[in-house]
Amino acid sequence: MHDDRKLAVLRAIVEDYVATEEPVGSKALVERHGLGVSPATVRNDMAVLEEEGFITQPHTSAGRIPTDKGYRLFVDRLTNLKPMSSAERRAIATILDGAVDLDDVVQRSVRLLSQLTRQVAVVQYPTLSRSTVRHVELVAITPSRLLVILILSTGRVEQRLVELDATLDDAELGELRSRLNVAAAGKVIGEAATALRDAVPEGDAGPMSAIVDTLVDAFSDHRSDERIAVGGAANLARFGESFDTAVRPLLEALEEHVVLLKLLGEAHTGGAVTVRIGAEGPYQELASTSVVATGYGPGDDALATLGIVGPTRMDYPGSMAAVRAVARYVSRILDQA
Amino acid sequence: MHDDRKLAVLRAIVEDYVATEEPVGSKALVERHGLGVSPATVRNDMAVLEEEGFITQPHTSAGRIPTDKGYRLFVDRLTNLKPMSSAERRAIATILDGAVDLDDVVQRSVRLLSQLTRQVAVVQYPTLSRSTVRHVELVAITPSRLLVILILSTGRVEQRLVELDATLDDAELGELRSRLNVAAAGKVIGEAATALRDAVPEGDAGPMSAIVDTLVDAFSDHRSDERIAVGGAANLARFGESFDTAVRPLLEALEEHVVLLKLLGEAHTGGAVTVRIGAEGPYQELASTSVVATGYGPGDDALATLGIVGPTRMDYPGSMAAVRAVARYVSRILDQA
DNA sequence: CCTTGGCACTCAGATCAGGCGAGTGCCAAC
DNA sequence: GTTGGCACTCGCCTGATCTGAGTGCCAAGG
Numbered sequence: 001m002h003d004d005r006k007l008a009v010l011r012a013i014v015e016d017y018v019a020t021e022e023p024v025g026s027k028a029l030v031e032r033h034g035l036g037v038s039p040a041t042v043r044n045d046m047a048v049l050e051e052e053g054f055i056t057q058p059h060t061s062a063g064r065i066p067t068d069k070g071y072r073l074f075v076d077r078l079t080n081l082k083p084m085s086s087a088e089r090r091a092i093a094t095i096l097d098g099a100v101d102l103d104d105v106v107q108r109s110v111r112l113l114s115q116l117t118r119q120v121a122v123v124q125y126p127t128l129s130r131s132t133v134r135h136v137e138l139v140a141i142t143p144s145r146l147l148v149i150l151i152l153s154t155g156r157v158e159q160r161l162v163e164l165d166a167t168l169d170d171a172e173l174g175e176l177r178s179r180l181n182v183a184a185a186g187k188v189i190g191e192a193a194t195a196l197r198d199a200v201p202e203g204d205a206g207p208m209s210a211i212v213d214t215l216v217d218a219f220s221d222h223r224s225d226e227r228i229a230v231g232g233a234a235n236l237a238r239f240g241e242s243f244d245t246a247v248r249p250l251l252e253a254l255e256e257h258v259v260l261l262k263l264l265g266e267a268h269t270g271g272a273v274t275v276r277i278g279a280e281g282p283y284q285e286l287a288s289t290s291v292v293a294t295g296y297g298p299g300d301d302a303l304a305t306l307g308i309v310g311p312t313r314m315d316y317p318g319s320m321a322a323v324r325a326v327a328r329y330v331s332r333i334l335d336q337a
Numbered sequence: 338m339h340d341d342r343k344l345a346v347l348r349a350i351v352e353d354y355v356a357t358e359e360p361v362g363s364k365a366l367v368e369r370h371g372l373g374v375s376p377a378t379v380r381n382d383m384a385v386l387e388e389e390g391f392i393t394q395p396h397t398s399a400g401r402i403p404t405d406k407g408y409r410l411f412v413d414r415l416t417n418l419k420p421m422s423s424a425e426r427r428a429i430a431t432i433l434d435g436a437v438d439l440d441d442v443v444q445r446s447v448r449l450l451s452q453l454t455r456q457v458a459v460v461q462y463p464t465l466s467r468s469t470v471r472h473v474e475l476v477a478i479t480p481s482r483l484l485v486i487l488i489l490s491t492g493r494v495e496q497r498l499v500e501l502d503a504t505l506d507d508a509e510l511g512e513l514r515s516r517l518n519v520a521a522a523g524k525v526i527g528e529a530a531t532a533l534r535d536a537v538p539e540g541d542a543g544p545m546s547a548i549v550d551t552l553v554d555a556f557s558d559h560r561s562d563e564r565i566a567v568g569g570a571a572n573l574a575r576f577g578e579s580f581d582t583a584v585r586p587l588l589e590a591l592e593e594h595v596v597l598l599k600l601l602g603e604a605h606t607g608g609a610v611t612v613r614i615g616a617e618g619p620y621q622e623l624a625s626t627s628v629v630a631t632g633y634g635p636g637d638d639a640l641a642t643l644g645i646v647g648p649t650r651m652d653y654p655g656s657m658a659a660v661r662a663v664a665r666y667v668s669r670i671l672d673q674a
Numbered sequence: 675c676c677t678t679g680g681c682a683c684t685c686a687g688a689t690c691a692g693g694c695g696a697g698t699g700c701c702a703a704c
Numbered sequence: 705g706t707t708g709g710c711a712c713t714c715g716c717c718t719g720a721t722c723t724g725a726g727t728g729c730c731a732a733g734g
Contacts, residue, residue: 025697038707043698061697061714101496135476139488149494151476151484157496159438159488233570234592237585248574255571362726375678380727398685398726 007078008035009045010054014066014074018315023063068278068312071290075275075316082317084325088116092329099333102126102155106229109306109330114232116322119310120250122260122293125227126154126303126334133192136180136215143167146207148214152189154303154334160214164207176208180215189219228257235310246311249285253309259283264293264305271295271302273320273327278312288312292319296327298334306330344415345372346382347391351403351411355652360400405615405649408627412612412653419654421662425453429666436670439463439492443566446643446667451569453659456647457587459597459630462564463491463640463671470521470529473552475514480504483544485551489526491640491671497551501544513545517552526556565594572647583648586622591646596620601630601642608632608639610657610664615649625649629656633664635671643667 295302450458632639
């Protein structure tokens with residue numbers, strides 16, 4: 001038996017099943033794909049594939065459907081990323097180029113990804129941890145209340161309100177501002193934190209100390225690391241079938257941003273698009289969903305992750321191509337900013 | 338026939354149907370509620386209620402369920418807002434008091450509302466349109482690139498990047514900054530826009546002009562008016578029943594923030610909690626969902642709207658109480674800020 | 675005039691049997 | 705190694721039957 005024909009059969013099964021959502025039988029297979037052999041031959045191949053665990057029968061008198069292992073093989077060895085059509089490329093470019101700020105880039109990316117793949121899209125906001133401090137700004141709201149604004153290289157802006165014991169005039173405020181910026185500007189936030197701490201005189205309990213505390217707190221505040229945008233939940237409606245086994249757990253996971261981050265996080269391996277299929281990894285509740293994700297960020301740094309979540313029965317080549325294309329384009333935009 | 342008993346029957350039907358999700362028959366009714374009359378009597382009442390359009394039969398040999406009109410009467414005349422338990426009050430207080438900034442307040446409110454009501458919660462970010470300018474800040478990133486930061490009274494921060502033809506030193510920057518703040522600070526954004534325009538010398542094409550253009554653009558940018566937080570979508574899983582008629586259109590609406598805003602917007606009538614039931618209003622696709630919403634904001638201004646969306650068959654008294662409680666508490670927090 | 679027990683009637687949903695047909699596994703022939 | 709033939713399996717569709725909750729109506733009682 002030709003080993004590559006066996007693979008061709010697997011590929012055909014995956015493609016048909018993804019397209020039709022129905023178990024695929026030997027006869028339909030040879031008709032739809034020009035395999036050049038008889039159904040009987042295909043049946044033999046399928047028997048072997050089943051024995052090896054790549055496909056399975058939902059019930060005795062039905063066709064075959066791919067197992068997780070089958071999808072895995074398909075993704076790893078049989079997938080040539082479907083190149084995006086030029087229309088799609090143009091759509092990505094025009095939609096993302098219209099963005100006015102970081103928030104908008106993320107929002108648009110989510111929307112775009114969900115439309116391209118017709119799946120649920122997830123985009124993590126660029127993390128603080130590797131970004132640098134661009135500027136610290138102080139704004140007096142009243143003489144004793146200060147708004148501390150932190151501007152990061154990624155374009156993210158954090159703000160905190162500080163109540164002071166003392167009051168400050170404009171000159172003192174200006175002096176404080178410049179001391180803060182000298183200490184922190186241009187540094188990665190980890191280093192900025194220590195530099196700021198060092199800039200506070202030993203035993204100081206005045207405004208400077210209070211502000212630095214607030215800033216350091218803002219640095220280490222992982223809320224921003226956990227920020228995530230989700231879009232295309234309406235696409236869940238399309239897998240009306242297994243509501244309880246697939247849709248419900250997924251909806252729950254989408255609310256749990258921590259879980260989502262973990263799911264996406266598995267992807268963080270270089271520039272490649274990562275695929276998690278079915279029960280791979282933890283989260284058994286999500287056994288019937290797959291994740292296609294990749295890192296993105298300016299330069300070669302993967303500051304954050306974006307991807308899609310959908311049923312294991314999904315169009316992997318198309319999804320992977322879309323995820324890669326969007327990630328590349330977003331990265332390019334972040335480069336310019 | 339006693340008219341108030343008829344109403345009692347309607348109330349009982351609504352309560353039972355909401356609780357059990359099943360059409361309620363005359364016998365079950367008298368058993369569960371101490372109506373003090375026989376099933377036959379109730380049947381007569383029900384026949385009248387049906388004739389008047391408050392209840393209906395899904396099919397001949399079934400019990401009754403409330404119509405939209407029935408729910409409407411129930412909400413308008415038969416509902417005493419369920420007071421929140423003291424535990425619930427405390428939960429609201431502790432969760433919302435922990436918020437660090439406006440974004441966080443909104444996020445927490447959504448989460449809270451969805452948990453209290455077990456429905457999908459929607460919270461609109463406070464709108465720009467009525468808020469005032471607290472401060473304008475300029476930050477030079479390079480001598481010719483400026484980050485313009487707009488801080489509003491609601492705590493919202495908008496930022497824009499401006500490319501200048503000229504370069505500016507620190508002194509010039511400071512002077513510009515103070516001119517901008519003199520013109521805009523403390524004003525409602527509409528007035529701030531005209532004041533800023535007036536502050537630009539006739540025919541000026543320099544930095545001041547470019548910055549003012551950017552600011553005015555940020556004012557009129559309605560993106561921020563349309564910002565919305567959605568939470569608790571997982572609760573949709575609970576109405577597994579009518580997936581296509583109820584869940585799908587709702588999921589789609591949740592993505593369309595414009596639609597959501599319109600839905601919530603109908604609520605803007607003073608401090609009261611507004612209820613839209615089923616096919617009331619436009620959006621026929623949402624015929625089987627109801628909206629419970631109310632305005633909120635500092636003082637008596639309703640800057641924005643928050644509420645929940647769920648099946649017409651929902652616990653109105655509970656939902657209304659929760660919406661009102663959260664809105665009040667959020668308003669109080671905005672008062673302090 | 676309202677209420678109540680009685681009673682015949684209706685009809686959705688559950689249960690079951692029979693038949694259909696897609697798909698399989700196996701085998702003998704090429 | 706491939707192919708046609710063939711008996712077999714079994715999920716699902718269809719139609720028939722049964723059950724029971726719930727109704728509408730009526731005649732009797734307060």
